[in-house]
Amino acid sequence: MLNVKNLTFSYNKSPILKNISFNVKMGENLAIIGESGSGKSTLLNLIYGEFDLNEGKIFWKNTEILGPKYNLVIGYEFMKYVHQEFDLMPYITVAENIGKHLSRFFPEEKEQRTQELIKVVELEDFANVKVKTLSGGQKQRVALARALAKQPEIILLDEPFSHIDNFKKQSLRRSVYKYLKNKNISCIVATHDKDDVLGFADTMMVLNNNEILDTGKPETLYKHPKTPLIASFFGEFNVIDNEIIYANQLKVVEQSNLKAKVITSYFKGSYYLIEAELNGEIVFFEHGTALEKDSAIYLSISE
Numbered sequence: 001m002l003n004v005k006n007l008t009f010s011y012n013k014s015p016i017l018k019n020i021s022f023n024v025k026m027g028e029n030l031a032i033i034g035e036s037g038s039g040k041s042t043l044l045n046l047i048y049g050e051f052d053l054n055e056g057k058i059f060w061k062n063t064e065i066l067g068p069k070y071n072l073v074i075g076y077e078f079m080k081y082v083h084q085e086f087d088l089m090p091y092i093t094v095a096e097n098i099g100k101h102l103s104r105f106f107p108e109e110k111e112q113r114t115q116e117l118i119k120v121v122e123l124e125d126f127a128n129v130k131v132k133t134l135s136g137g138q139k140q141r142v143a144l145a146r147a148l149a150k151q152p153e154i155i156l157l158d159e160p161f162s163h164i165d166n167f168k169k170q171s172l173r174r175s176v177y178k179y180l181k182n183k184n185i186s187c188i189v190a191t192h193d194k195d196d197v198l199g200f201a202d203t204m205m206v207l208n209n210n211e212i213l214d215t216g217k218p219e220t221l222y223k224h225p226k227t228p229l230i231a232s233f234f235g236e237f238n239v240i241d242n243e244i245i246y247a248n249q250l251k252v253v254e255q256s257n258l259k260a261k262v263i264t265s266y267f268k269g270s271y272y273l274i275e276a277e278l279n280g281e282i283v284f285f286e287h288g289t290a291l292e293k294d295s296a297i298y299l300s301i302s303e
């Protein structure tokens with residue numbers, strides 16, 4: 001289990017993270033979300049032992065994670081970190097990059113493991129291609145596979161699918177998170193993307209103003225967002241009578257005391273997002289069809 005206790009850290013004078021405490025169990029998937037600059041990457045760096053803490057302690061099982069002041073070589077065998085710079089060897093192939101740190105003395109196992117991971121990141125067609133010729137998204141997938149090669153006990157992922165196109169993203173995400181679960185590898189993922197969280201994360205943690213704003217199951221935070229910031233992570237929402245109401249909770253009805261005027265209909269695929277004016281405020285709701293501009297409609301709030 002990863003145990004982070006009262007962590008406080010600053011690069012310069014003002015703290016970036018204050019009093020951060022949480023645990024991650026074996027095989028658990030924890031998603032860290034927060035606005036840009038809220039300290040997600042910094043927290044991953046600290047867990048990896050990249051910097052020295054100002055205060056607090058980090059343990060993986062019984063091993064204390066120590067920063068550069070105490071360690072000549074940063075990083076531990078049981079932990080891998082896939083950050084934004086992929087740090088690959090450009091002049092060797094995808095397969096060679098992935099198998100680079102696997103033992104040469106077990107060539108069959110090395111080959112088998114490399115092939116298994118190439119499949120996980122869906123790079124079968126590129127196994128023998130030199131990394132320097134790959135796109136950003138393909139490189140990101142090689143970096144993921146390489147981090148998994150020696151099967152860490154815990155993996156830290158910083159925006160792991162940020163460079164991957166929408167055509168591939170969904171299936172790749174399922175493949176990687178399923179692999180981590182099957183192998184019982186703990187995972188901490190820093191992300192801006194709700195699709196990394198919903199359906200995959202066991203727990204999510206929201207960083208805001210240097211602290212943990214909330215933490216819990218994604219379902220709980222979705223259903224009971226403490227603040228508009230948390231609701232905004234999940235999608236369009238409105239504040240009506242001081243309550244956070246998601247766009248999909250507002251329905252058009254025959255008659256109600258919420259009379260609104262349609263402004264714009266945005267095509268969203270399986271629905272339209274309608275922008276309307278309600279009591280002088282802008283509201284958004286989802287609807288099956290586009291609605292005529294300036295038409296009057298009545299809304300009701302569903303659970």
Ligand SMILES: Nc1ncnc2c1ncn2[C@@H]1O[C@H](COP(=O)(O)OP(=O)(O)OP(=O)(O)O)[C@@H](O)[C@H]1O
Nearest residue numbers: 011012016034035036037038039040041042043190
């Ligand atoms: N090496 C550094 N030296 C000084 N300040 C830094 C350093 N790295 C990050 N910061 C600052 O620390 C704060 C947190 O940055 P961090 O990269 O951890 O945020 P983040 O939540 O990961 O952001 P993003 O979502 O944009 O990646 C920012 O204000 C950033 O400017």
